[in-house]
Amino acid sequence: xxxxxxxxxxxxxxxxxxxxxxxxxxxxxxxxxxxxxxxxxxxxxxxxxxxxxxxxxxxxxxxxxxxxxxxxxxxxxxxxxxxxxxxxxxxxxxxxxxxxxxxxxxxxxxxxxxxxxxxxxxxxxxxxxxxxxxxxxx
Amino acid sequence: xxxxxxxxxxxxxxxxxxxxxxxxxxxxxxxxxxxxxxxxxxxxxxxxxxxxxxxxxxxxxxxxxxxxxxxxxxxxxxxxxxxxxxxxxxxxxxxxxxxxxxxxxxxxxxxxxxxxxxxxxxxxxxxxxxxxxxxxxx
Numbered sequence: 225x226x227x228x229x230x231x232x233x234x235x236x237x238x239x240x241x242x243x244x245x246x247x248x249x250x251x252x253x254x255x256x257x258x259x260x261x262x263x264x265x266x267x268x269x270x271x272x273x274x275x276x277x278x279x280x281x282x283x284x285x286x287x288x289x290x291x292x293x294x295x296x297x298x299x300x301x302x303x304x305x306x307x308x309x310x311x312x313x314x315x316x317x318x319x320x321x322x323x324x325x326x327x328x329x330x331x332x333x334x335x336x337x338x339x340x341x342x343x344x345x346x347x348x349x350x351x352x353x354x355x356x357x358x359x360x361x362x
Numbered sequence: 363x364x365x366x367x368x369x370x371x372x373x374x375x376x377x378x379x380x381x382x383x384x385x386x387x388x389x390x391x392x393x394x395x396x397x398x399x400x401x402x403x404x405x406x407x408x409x410x411x412x413x414x415x416x417x418x419x420x421x422x423x424x425x426x427x428x429x430x431x432x433x434x435x436x437x438x439x440x441x442x443x444x445x446x447x448x449x450x451x452x453x454x455x456x457x458x459x460x461x462x463x464x465x466x467x468x469x470x471x472x473x474x475x476x477x478x479x480x481x482x483x484x485x486x487x488x489x490x491x492x493x494x495x496x497x498x499x500x
Contacts, residue, residue, distance in 0.1 A: 256473035260430070292398070292442070293435075300438030304430070307477045335394035339445045 229263060229283040235321045236264060237355040239281070244268045251280045255308045262305055265316070280309060281348070283321045291330050299343055320347040324358055367401060367421040373459045374402060375493040377419070382406045389418045393446045400443055403454070418447060419486070421459045429468050437481055458485040462496055 236246055248265030264281040282305065288294045302320060309316050322331065327349045330336060340347075349359045374384055386403030402419040420443065426432045440458060447454050460469065465487045468474060478485075487497045 256476070257471065258430070258473040292396070296438035296442060297431075297435045298438065299441055300434035300436065303437055303441070303481060304434060304477055307480045308473075310480075311476070333395065335396040335446075338394070338449070339442055342445045342448075343441060 230285050230287070231283055231323070231352050232263060234352045234355050235281060235283050235350055238350045238357045239264070239266050241355065242357050253305060253308045253312065255312055258308065260305065260308065278316045280305065280316050280318050281321050282318070286322065286326045286330060295336070299345070302345060317346060320345060321350055322347055323352055324349055368423050368425070369421055369461070369490050370401060372490045372493050373419060373421050373488055376488045376495045377402070377404050379493065380495050391443060391446045391450065393450055396446065398443065398446065416454045418443065418454050418456050419459050420456070424460065424464045424468060433474070437483070440483060455484060458483060459488055460485055461490055462487055
């Protein structure tokens with residue numbers, strides 16, 4: 225089993241406050257002998273669209289000395305999870321969860337914005353103190 | 363400056379034997395305040411096509427205990443280098459260099475093949491003992 229990330233509970237609480245039901249903690253990805261764990265699975269009923277949205281969340285703290293090394297690992301992990309999800313759970317959308325600080329200080333740098341845009345990463349920004357989701361970015 | 367990978371010289375010699383001229387060692391990627399180093403740059407004249415092919419090589423040894431963690435880092439790094447290269451050196455193609463052993467024991471696993479195919483990774487397989495390139499995979 226995976227270790228919990230810092231902010232695991234904060235993101236979980238933020239999702240619940242936002243109307244999501246936590247369905248998986250962690251979310252297990254199994255495919256052709258590979259077994260991986262994403263942090264959370266959740267779903268929410270959007271009544272207007274009569275639609276259940278299902279998401280898988282991977283929390284990334286970016287607290288290592290080299291942010292670019294952590295971004296490399298994050299993007300690789302995101303793409304591996306995406307490859308597996310498309311085959312095993314195609315109805316689930318994958319999101320990275322990052323703090324406002326990481327978004328402002330690192331993700332908004334011009335070079336990083338271009339890289340994230342090429343990679344078509346979905347992410348949500350959360351406030352770990354208030355335990356709320358600040359923004360969803362698709 | 364980056365540390366040399368194990369097999370840096372072996373890959374360099376294999377490329378030279380294959381008719382490539384080493385143009386950059388390491389190959390510097392600079393873009394909007396980001397500075398990264400790929401292992402090698404090389405070019406080769408293909409007389410029949412009157413074409414200079416230019417490549418950037420990143421050597422990956424896969425000697426850590428968790429191969430999947432190393433793949434995550436490798437794919438993220440590959441995608442970041444690709445984002446930068448497309449903007450700064452669009453005439454260069456990016457290749458991972460891996461040994462025959464890594465190819466046979468890890469890359470050929472069904473789950474990994476699917477992930478690599480989704481990511482459209484170019485790689486070359488080399489024999490570190492003979493210092494030769496065994497196969498190019500696009």
